[in-house]
Amino acid sequence: MASSSKPLAKTGGSRVRLAADIGGTFTDIAVFDDKSGRLTFGKALSTPQHLVDGITAGVEKAGSDYRSAGLFLHGSTIAINAILERTGAKTALITTEGFRDVYEIGRINRPDAYNLFFKKHVPLIERALRFEVRERVRADGEVLIPLDEQGLVALGERLDKLGIEAVAIMFINGYANSDHEERAKAILSKRYPGMFISASHELSREYREFERCSTVAANAYVGPKVRRYVGEIDRHIRGDGFTGSFLIVQSTGGLYESEQAQTQCVRMLESGPAAGVIGTQALCHTIGIDNAIAFDMGGTTAKAGVIYKGEALTTGAALIGGYDQALPVQIAMMDIFEVGTGGGSIARVEDGALRVGPQSAGAQPGPACYGLGGEEPTVTDANLVLGRLGADRFLGGEMQLDVGAAERALARVAKPLGMSVTEAADGILRIAATTMSYAVKGVTTERGLDAGDFVLVAYGGAGPLHAVAVAREIGIRNVIIPGAPGVFSAFGMLFSDLRYDYVRTALTSLEDAPFEQIEQVFRELEEEGRGAIAATSVKPHKITTKRALDMRYVGQEHAVTVDLPMSVFAKQDRKAIKRHFDEMHELRYGTSAPSERAEVVSLRTTVTGLMRKPPQEKIRKGGGAPPKAAFSGKRKVSFDGKFRDAPTYRRAELLAGNRIKGPALIEEHASTTVLMPGDAMTVDAYGNLVIKVAGAKR
């Protein structure tokens, strides 16, 4: 892998960490120097043809280089884009005889219930490349029909002739007994070392054959591309003198070795958004907050994740692509709720109603005010017309915005509704704020939590512009805008830990739960996790394990994940487990049935290798009033339909302890924080903008 001829020193003795987050438009870099305690950032345009160039440019902008780094942390949209854009490998599926169509049939639902022109998911592997092999195991793992190895060998030859680059293997009940999947993979791997071969049990050991099939198909489909990509970056950075560890961020926000990322590729699907939540968690730890919502608003979407009692909430599966045509991926992921509202969201009039999004102008042509040919009004245009964005301050003044173009675009919706351009702009922002508030509520109410009790941590290019409006919709009283909100995901990566998640479906009633067996399964999984961490080139300072059970009442279909202390397993304390489950059920659904029996569906464990965290740097202290240098002028800004003078500040000049009352705007390179009338902001010791929202419901 490494092109360097020198033997690899694991962290190169260096204490510089580089984090690179590649997004559709920008590549963000965060650099932390342990020795000096200095944190720097770089932002460069992404270079889709040769992504590593964008990273290199960003690293230079951040004033660093590969040679001095001991850790290179990376998140990328390469895997998810390969799925969404259908640019993956020529992939075949091998499955149990009689089950070739599981992947195409899916879950048969028709979300667009009245639309006769509805669509269904399109598998990543066409039917002609889905093959069956004779074998069968039962739900309890017993082998009903042994694997037809000869048939498999013959099939392998056929795949080879067809020029197949990647193979996904999914056998029915492979979650309960993976022997056949393992054997099939071994046979093919030996004969065709160049093929990317992936078996479902390596990624998911939960029942639900379609979801497992879709997961392994996605993994195989993106595999060759991810493998090339990771290899290319590895060669490139090592060629430039990097001698440390190269780790990749998973969708859980945890890190794994780049070698592992080359086989378990779907684990990195949502690495960027997950890292943002990890950054929020780190911020919460630093300033002593337990419950926060990580609110990330960019050009096309707004996303919300949750920190509850100091932990980032994860989920066991996610859907890739729009709901009606989604491809499920059944692996641990950060629980992130997304809505199609971003700076580029287009406003339009439909049946006499004003609608905002989910269509987006994206980066090309972009909002009308970018002057790149966009003619439709967007959220960004509304922000400009209302004075919340400064025409000459965008991206630190690097890009001049065209107010006239924004007004012309907004007139397209204002006229038919009989509104002024300002009224239309104001309406667009209010509608956008309510829509985004549902994303935030969605991620909390599904858990039985009340969003109003949380702190809203807002980042992404557009997050700080809308944060206080969204907070008002939900009844949130406290908003925090972290430093460098535009590169927050890269910042979050610096705080990631090594992490391995395992799940095993193991149906049993709680009363009859065989604790010895359960303990053995947990130990095996945890050993596997420790082994994976030990194989990583970087040594964590501590390894922790966390266990959970997916449980439900007997007869119930849906299970909830119940986090459990290790002690209940040691003591085989069924009563305590039941109590934890009842409490969780009560929290999430508002009902519980302590007198009813419960059953266990799956065992979950997370093995974490804790990395030393960069300490968060304090900024210089100042008085209550911001220094003169911070004040950058005044402009007319519209709030509640009235234009009024609002002062503008340079964020870089603000000092700890400074206070600013709304209305005001605080500007920095890639974003602007809006304070509405009555809002009160204080700069905390770390430079975060801590905002008390006025008039929130409680």
Place this chain on the structure above:
Amino acid sequence: MAKKTKAKSAKRRPIDPVITEIVRNGIIAVTEEMKTNLMRTAYNMIIYEALDFTTGLFTPEGETVSIGIGLPMFIRGMAETVKAKIKHFGIKNIKPGDIYVTNDSYITGSHLNHFTFTLPIFHKGKLAGFSCCMAHWLDVGGVLGGMTTDIFSEGLQIPIVKYSDRGKINQDLLDIIRINVRLPPRAMGDLRAQVTAVKTGERRFLELLDRYGHAAVMASIEEIFDRAEAAARARTKTIPDGVYEAESSLDDDGIDIGKRIPIRVKVIVKGDEMTIDLTNVAKQVRGFYNSAITTGYACAQVAYKCITSPTDYPINDGAFRSLKVIIPPGRIVSATRPAPMRLWMCFPMTIVDTIFKALQPAIPNRTIAGHHADLVGPSFHGFNPKTSEFFIGTFGPLGGGWGAKKTEDGVSATVCLNDGDTHNGPNEQAEAKFPIVVERYELIPDSGGAGRHRGGLGIARTTRALTNIVVNTQSDRSKCPPWGLDGAGDATGNAVAFRLGGEWKTDFPNAKVLVAQLKPEDAFRISSGGGGGYGSALERPIDDVREDVRQGYVSAKAAVELYGVVVDAETFEVDRGATERLRASRR
């Protein structure tokens, strides 16, 4: 049913389009969250995986404000139930803390499994609306499997009663339910889930009222109704005026085997209004395939929404003001007491398809060929040898083929029209729970009707018993398969087959095999029909036929026989000369 349109008064109330849009998003969110909470809390697969439920928000008069759709064919059932409850108690006697319940089939329009809970929402002491939730309980008593011939054999009937009277729970009611159902803990669990759902609706709607004010929210809802009406009228106007008729048949009622049941529908379009006349739909039948009049209205409304406002949300009553429905009592979809209704959901789907068929000459671009039109969801029961416990097993609906359209192929393997965001149950889940093994689960090649655009494919599942089980299949549209339109071919119908003692038996007169006794190693295969095609199969592009053969959706044999395309089954090479000659000879 269809409200007479009030002539628009010249002076309109001032409308804030921004608040209206915010309220529109808000009420959709209310019913979506009710849906999420019900689903996650539910005890049975039919609710959780199959999403056989509907949640809704209603005006104080019982008009539908928003339905969080699980089950499209329940579009009317809940509103009519809310109205019946208002009428039953009298608006003055409706109090905060009340929750009403019923499963009366002749009110909900459907079977007794549909328990329907309604909670009056009071805002600052004033009735502001109702949240309501219908969900399918796995068992409500009655005979187990087999045929029923009246409502009394179908289980427990609960008239409109209070589950909660000003906050006080009706324990007697719970005791009555518990003693009448086979799986009391599940019934109680589903009941709790439904109560959670209506309370969620209450909480969220109150938040909306608090945030934007009662007057603004109510004015916005009125505006949403008016806009939905205007949109439906505008789109109805694009349908040429005329009287459109079509007919079709159902297999039988499960008692008079082989006696076809005729359906004749008449659609009258005039200006911006449509009348759907179901007078000539067959009279109610002896077997359990009836539904009550709210379902007859639902047939018309579902068809109308699909044609005029398929993707407009929220689903509300404004969209149906321009629709008139004529349906006398005593038809299969307006059955009267004590008609049996256990399989209520089956026949109405074919009525809706027949309405689409009637409209084909008028709006060829907006209609669809026939679909498999059945849940194709057999049930099986027995005692689990591992636990000795009684079980009732299902896989949820099978899904099947959908009809082709003038501009595109039909979709394969998708749930029927009665259901919307409804999921099947994973095979692995069923195998983990029940003493069965699924032998095969596959698309059926050549099941889609041949046409310029091909119909979608059906699915077949073969299930082997590992212990003694009793199987009930109840599907229709076996001998009256989904039709093609505009010269296209029909699909294959729904079908059953049994393997008893190693011998397959496939020659059933219909797809209704009740109380079949299976021993270990015996098996049953249930197949769903495909969708009908659209346009002449001889006009399907040769490359499309070749691709279908390559993927195995169409056999090489069918390619020749139905499409006139000569394609090699191994190499997929097309003999273009032979194809041209063959096609020319058939035209």
